[in-house]
Amino acid sequence: MNNRMLERFAPWIAVAALVVIWEFTVWILAVPEFIFPGPWATAQALYNFAGPIGVHSWQTFWTTMVGFGLGVATGLVLGFIVGSSRFMYHACYPLLVGFNAIPKVAFVPILVVWFGIGSVPAILTAFLICFFPILVNVATGLATLEPEMEDVLRVLGAKRMDVLLKVGLPRSLPYFFASLKVAITLAFVGAVVSETVASNQGIGYLMMSAGSQMRMPLVFAGLIVISVMAMIMYEFFAQLEKRMTGWAHRGQSSL
Amino acid sequence: MNNRMLERFAPWIAVAALVVIWEFTVWILAVPEFIFPGPWATAQALYNFAGPIGVHSWQTFWTTMVGFGLGVATGLVLGFIVGSSRFMYHACYPLLVGFNAIPKVAFVPILVVWFGIGSVPAILTAFLICFFPILVNVATGLATLEPEMEDVLRVLGAKRMDVLLKVGLPRSLPYFFASLKVAITLAFVGAVVSETVASNQGIGYLMMSAGSQMRMPLVFAGLIVISVMAMIMYEFFAQLEKRMTGWAHRGQSSL
């Protein structure tokens, strides 16, 4: 019981520790506010601009979510394709790695030209940046499926698809969730970065605009808001994961 | 044998296909060169500026590699910590997700103040951006270790560390390699992005500089070079992976 309490409060303890370290670092290194504002200045900015920050956050949040949704779907499908055929694995993997090494900001101008300024480039950037980790883990899950487990279904005359759905996916589910954690962070990065390039809304715009006015506390308030949104999404997935992959985490209980 | 040949040539086939699609898209949509140059213009830029591109590539490559190396080490260690203790898992994971949702460009100015412009911010940005996927997969690998496998070592009175090294790591090795594929791409993105803000050298600088002069073929040449470097690293890891995790991919042979 005590242990469970500790676990519940663990994230808050960590946040508190971080804030203390942050304040302390800023104070001991005497970092000027225009470079690295402390938590207090950031909190003030958060409070003073709560209204506009809220509006911009909502924009970033929903574009990120749409992009993330597309990314998850694409990552799953491509992971499926890459993971279940040796030929596709060898053909696509290097290319996908190459593609993903390209900073996605480089594509934003092209997206803006094609889709106009607004939410679409942000959504697409979030999407482009976040599908890869999902793909990689899904593909790895499928490619490392134990033949013994596969045989359980194959012996029933199951089609490849059945094998993947009934064995491949469940087995790689813990890693699928792991990849979601990476992907959601990247999706936020993608949306924000896209907003800095061409948008009048979103946390990316807010940060750009605050930055150009040298209001670093506001910039940091934006960063904090992104972090918090990502953490909320993480908590959501963590709950989902707990329900769906309890079987895989059974070892932990006895640790 | 034929199959093996096909596999060997698969990446080249894919590259060729991509180039054709690219050329075709540019041609059919009549995309102007200053937005999205075709492969031909890009190839010309690559050829004409081969010398300087080589120099800049080398800079980007080595900074990326150093940052990546740091990222792998950190990812492993943090993954170890997060994956092997429930408390640390609950305490650190949300924060790490929050941290990673922040676009790392936001930190580059701070790094510049502390380290000046040049290679250090690029290395650190590459590092900051790339450790997370490794952490996530290593932690997942350790947290989902089957108790049955753990018991094999525990029954010998093995210390926690032994269990992790002899069972935890090998078992999650395929996913560790999977995360390397994501991490190497992010490391390149990090280094390049940092160079666009704070460097006189590197592909990031080249792209920024070419971009501000509106020389899109040169920008794209830069992108291609990053991709190629990432693909080379991928091939390297793929070889390593083949040697080290053949046991996990045994199912593939019969597919």
Added chain:
Amino acid sequence: MAEQSARENRVGAAQADREAPVAAATGASRPFVSFQDVSLAYDDSGNAIEDISLTIDEGEFVAFVGPSGCGKSTFMKLCTGLRPPTTGKVEVDGKPVTGPLKISGMAFQNATLLPWRTTLDNVLLPLEIVEPYRRRFRRDKAKFVEQAKALLRTVGLEGYEHQYPWQLSGGMQQRASICRALVHEPRLLMLDEPFAALDAFTREELWCVLRDLWEAQRFTVVLVTHDLREAVFLADTVYVMSKRPGRIIDTHRIDLERPRGLEVTYSEPFTNLVHGLRAQIGEIRGA
């Protein structure tokens, strides 16, 4: 005793409302599985099994015995199409086997239950895959669950339906795995040492369960076992395999009258058969 017969009745009842069993070949026999000069080499270390030629009739119950590592599981893989032979030809139901069959059920040597499914869901798995159950799975789920539960009850796993495999003991896992092999009433049932992890009594009880199912439906059964009494009690034909590379070195027809009760195991013809087999296998090993 009373408990046992009650169990048998329940099995029978569960059977009654199932599909019409495949033509029971009481007398007229039809080749169902045929191996012609089949060999398989997993790698370049030589053949795992070699020159296997045999025919199994529809509705026949055959058992394979032989020393550990001789290729019995390999034979199973060939038979269900999980592996193609290196040389030779495998035919099932008149058609060459090119990939996994759709008419077989198999209990693997190690239980291989899926850890993310409860025992019940593991047993239901074939019904989600194999036609015609698959098509009706959503609609008739309640009925299928009842069937699966009845089956689990016959193997003594009542009350464990919603446990996960890792919450079961080794023998319980193996029993669940047998249920999974049976639930979709396959025409070809492959059992790879299905009772190895069970105590003698549970084992004999399950012999009877299997015997009754077989008597009722007359599917074709291939059983691998190390228990010669088991082989003789259940099978029509016992094949004896040699050390690796595994070859069929002898074939025993078991002519004990059917249906066989457990008391037959104390009869002299039975013990003679078992001892005969035992001596033969001893020779193989010595060779």
Added chain:
Amino acid sequence: MAEQSARENRVGAAQADREAPVAAATGASRPFVSFQDVSLAYDDSGNAIEDISLTIDEGEFVAFVGPSGCGKSTFMKLCTGLRPPTTGKVEVDGKPVTGPLKISGMAFQNATLLPWRTTLDNVLLPLEIVEPYRRRFRRDKAKFVEQAKALLRTVGLEGYEHQYPWQLSGGMQQRASICRALVHEPRLLMLDEPFAALDAFTREELWCVLRDLWEAQRFTVVLVTHDLREAVFLADTVYVMSKRPGRIIDTHRIDLERPRGLEVTYSEPFTNLVHGLRAQIGEIRGA
């Protein structure tokens, strides 16, 4: 004579046996493992084993038999410290067990070989972990490899040292797993149905291998088995467990003279003991 003692045991007070275990063949006996009112509940579905109290002497060879799912593997986990008891006290070598022991070797019910290690490397694993081998592992590797290979040879796995576990048959995996349990010469050897996947001959051969090792080193052995002949042939004491929740319901001293040859299995005292046990387990199941 032997027949009589067997009968005595069956009738005799289990209580008395438990309190005063008879010395292992050497004479001077020392309690090595002691359970005091131990119960374990995995979850809220009730106890898996209940009120186990017993003492195993140093150098004693004990066997556990009982119906599938009765808690034999659970007992093993308690004994080696893999699980703490829910209630009661477990002591090994005079010290309460608080975590996994460092002096035990265990062959699990399913082989659990590590798939990324060759058979040889799997067998070498304990030497990489357990002191004092660990310290010398790099230096004496060649010697250790020789030892491991010799061990593999005794179980008939010569030539498979560099195969991966998934390239072995079920029985071969199990044999490799036995080697892994033995290689570091543990003081407490735990074997959970180690011979279940083997044919009768290989099994009997390995009985003898185990017997000879034990005769030579006199470590303490806890063997779980469903083969009553195996239990009687190998053990000094056979514990009989009840259905779940598992309790020790009887204790049989096996007084057959040591060293025992395989011919003893054809002797009357032996078969009487086996039949006695068999009847008793039959009763338990009926109850």
Added chain:
Amino acid sequence: QETRIRFQLDWRFEGPSAPFLMAVERGYFAEEGLNVVVDSGSGSAGAINRVASGAYEMGFGDMNALVEFLANNPDGPGIKGVYVVYDGTPAAVFARRDRGIESPADLEGKTMGAPSFDTGYRAWGIFASANGLAADSVDWQNVDPALRETLLVRGDVDAITGFYFTSLLNLESRGMGMDDLTIMPFPEFDVPLYGNAIVVSNRFAESNPEAVSGFLRAFNRALRETLADPDAAIQYVRNRDSLIDVEMETRRLRLAIESSIDTEDARAHGAGAVNQERLERSIQLVADAYDLPQVPDADSVFSSEFLPDQQDRMIFPD
């Protein structure tokens, strides 16, 4: 004993950075006992920050951003201009003629694009009020610097602001020439703001006044030669960054000289200096337009004490 100076440019190595690079390569700085390291930058405002933070001793940044910084950080590290290079701000409005824009008044109701840190955007209020336009009568679209010309050419926006010598070249390479555009450089439309200047942190200036003077002497010398022969000066840029398009950078340098360096004021008072009255006025304008919390003192913004003598700064060729 050389004094080490880390110098932050406003942008990449382009035409206008020629005098700095020339002074390094020809050893003009070395002759003054200076060891100068010139780094490329990522914005005229960013350069101010980097000097203020102490990462650089000196830099080349926007005077207006400097004013803003001082107003926002009154207790922060001091930093000031010591040599104005762009006498008039290079900010300009580029508008599409085919959208009927011929004069500032025509911008009313139009959509304009600029990055949020662009001087033209930040100082829009000054431009608007100087030309009888309501500041909020246009819609603004935030766009990346590299994208604004593209959007103008595609017609997504009706006008943009940008540095004259950058945007013009970018527009031309996209096929939009002077004929298609109405170009309104801020200095020509009654916006008296200064452009980029050499800035120095107070800490460095106080401890090394000689070094600052020496730096300016050397730079002044290089600027004279650059003005005399821009084509030759570009070679120094090329030597530093072999990727540049020499022709384009020459053009950029010439445009910069024509529009922002070689102005009437500069010719009259010599390069580098400020007119005290204009400085005070422009500080006030910036304070109003940028909505600054206070108005920095002109002396804290610019100091003439390190400038070479006036006749040495009469460097413009006839």
